[in-house]
Amino acid sequence: MITAAEARVLACRLLADELPRRWAHTQGVAAQARRLATILGDQAEHVEVAALLHDIGYSSAVRFTGFHPLDGARYLRDVLHAEPLLCRLVAHHTGALVEAEERGIAELAEEFALPDQHLLEALTYCDLTAGVDGCHVDVEERLREILTRYPREHVVHRSVVRSSPALRSAVLNVEHRLCA
Numbered sequence: 001m002i003t004a005a006e007a008r009v010l011a012c013r014l015l016a017d018e019l020p021r022r023w024a025h026t027q028g029v030a031a032q033a034r035r036l037a038t039i040l041g042d043q044a045e046h047v048e049v050a051a052l053l054h055d056i057g058y059s060s061a062v063r064f065t066g067f068h069p070l071d072g073a074r075y076l077r078d079v080l081h082a083e084p085l086l087c088r089l090v091a092h093h094t095g096a097l098v099e100a101e102e103r104g105i106a107e108l109a110e111e112f113a114l115p116d117q118h119l120l121e122a123l124t125y126c127d128l129t130a131g132v133d134g135c136h137v138d139v140e141e142r143l144r145e146i147l148t149r150y151p152r153e154h155v156v157h158r159s160v161v162r163s164s165p166a167l168r169s170a171v172l173n174v175e176h177r178l179c180a
């Protein structure tokens with residue numbers, strides 16, 4: 001298994017210089033993941049590692065299809081020979097299945113089975129409560145920021161609009177688990 005320390009080094013190497021804002025966001029997502037340790041138990045490190053690596057598909061060293069969840073998951077599987085759970089979490093993070101459908105990319109569902117719902121919700125929570133600068137944000141603020149970054153006709157905008165109910169539900173489910 002890739003450790004959190006190893007994942008941090010890898011993500012830094014792939015993102016920090018080329019995509020400093022993406023690296024800042026990634027660090028914030030990982031910080032959120034560490035906050036979930038109390039509800040994730042022995043799965044906590046899996047989510048933290050996935051949080052650190054969820055956006056590596058944006059790196060030019062990893063990018064192949066232009067769909068970052070798929071590119072990142074394939075890199076982890078094919079180059080690093082990472083464990084299947086990590087690859088599946090990266091492949092399906094934050095509504096990726098909806099975006100894959102919008103892009104006409106059937107390979108995502110064919111190549112990578114859906115991970116455990118609780119772990120995927122935890123990663124989605126982390127991604128949607130860390131802003132572009134890595135600071136904690138409300139899910140509504142994060143969704144608004146994403147939607148304003150992309151025009152209405154863009155695939156990301158359409159995908160976020162379609163997946164927003166499920167994304168909000170994932171965040172609420174994690175918040176309820178944190179409060180229990």
